[in-house]
Amino acid sequence: MSYNDSKYLPMKNKSSFAKWFGYLGFDHFIAPFLIKLIYWVGVLIIVSAGIGGFFATFEMPERGIGGVLLALIATVLSLLFWRLMCELLILAFNIYARLVEIRNLLSQRQDRVDAYRKVPSVRALNNE
Numbered sequence: 001m002s003y004n005d006s007k008y009l010p011m012k013n014k015s016s017f018a019k020w021f022g023y024l025g026f027d028h029f030i031a032p033f034l035i036k037l038i039y040w041v042g043v044l045i046i047v048s049a050g051i052g053g054f055f056a057t058f059e060m061p062e063r064g065i066g067g068v069l070l071a072l073i074a075t076v077l078s079l080l081f082w083r084l085m086c087e088l089l090i091l092a093f094n095i096y097a098r099l100v101e102i103r104n105l106l107s108q109r110q111d112r113v114d115a116y117r118k119v120p121s122v123r124a125l126n127n128e
Contacts, residue, residue, distance in 0.1 A: 032093045039086040046082060050075025 050071060057067035 029093055029096075032090055035086055035089050035093075039082070042082050042086075043079065046075060046078045050078070 053071035053074065054068060057063045057071055060067065063070075
């Protein structure tokens, strides 16, 4: 069984009304989608700031090539840091999803154990 099986993705095969009810009932999170959206907005802001810093160094001749390299390095490091922060937020939601899977599997297992205990054993039937 993989994580992409349909039983682990309950919203995959449901009607649009059921999907909205799942979101409105807080059964499914919209935050991972919003985090991805915010990530791309942040990338645009960081890249535009990096380009602005790159061209701003040409207006200050005293900075020279060091200023240009510093602007490029700062942009790359900012992008890496931003990616790391967004991945950590998404990781928290993925951990929650895995814990829900574990809870559901343990619940199913307990249901099977309870059903097995209700069935009379062969010895009990023979002794009657």
